[in-house]
């Protein structure tokens with residue numbers, strides 16, 4: 001037998017293409033797409049977590065060029081996540097209704113990796129965990145993450161090392177303002193802040209894209225995960241990982257340059 005590594009043994013292709021198991025009987029044509037798209041999202045969430053952890057480590061080592069490199073990839077993946085909604089929208093609402101009952105009560109609401117991304121970045125809604133069936137190990141992992149410094153905390157620690165005040169929301173906004181009014185003085189920090197806001201913006205864009213798709217598919221029906229559905233999702237658009245970074249924009253204006 002040829003035991004050299006091959007495309008399919010390296011990538012575990014046989015296992016991978018065996019992981020789609022539609023529940024509808026007779027099997028609904030669109031259920032395969034529905035399963036694959038969610039699986040693809042979970043793979044990208046895995047990659048996002050991998051990159052975000054690398055960002056945190058690089059921040060702690062003050063390696064801002066490396067952080068920029070990771071963010072370039074992260075933003076590209078985020079664009080892809082937003083665009084992938086298009087594929088699912090080739091399914092009509094009625095086609096979805098034809099197999100939706102089989103999923104009940106499963107929902108993206110229960111995506112552990114999605115919560116991990118939120119927790120790592122600092123949106124820590126512990127109440128969302130009650131909807132997720134998980135092992136003790138998984139729960140312990142999320143609880144540990146909820147008590148660890150967030151991505152934002154790591155950014156603040158770096159700013160502090162660079163002499164910027166971060167001890168209150170007002171101080172942070174003022175530090176951001178100083179960086180924004182004179183980017184050349186701290187160009188690496190300016191780039192970091194722009195990468196962070198782009199990450200936040202793209203995350204919210206995904207949320208927005210998802211909720212519009214949900215409305216398009218199920219209108220104002222309640223979710224299979226037990227929430228009010230589109231109404232609940234619409235409220236999540238208010239979650240920001242780096243609120244002061246948005247707030248500082250209000251405080252920028254002509255004349256600030258002279259004060260920096």
Ligand code: HEM
Pocket residue numbers: 037038041042088096106107108109110111114128210213214217218222223224225226227228229230232233236
């Ligand atoms: C026909 C397509 C889809 C519909 C109708 C839909 C519907 C919903 C609804 C109603 C919720 C609110 C929770 C609930 O009560 O269930 C939700 C949450 C969620 N869905 Fe989807 N979804 C769809 C596709 C997707 C896809 C492809 C993903 C990718 C992983 C996804 C990820 C999520 C996540 C992460 C949440 C939790 C959001 C949060 O709590 O902030 N959904 N979805």
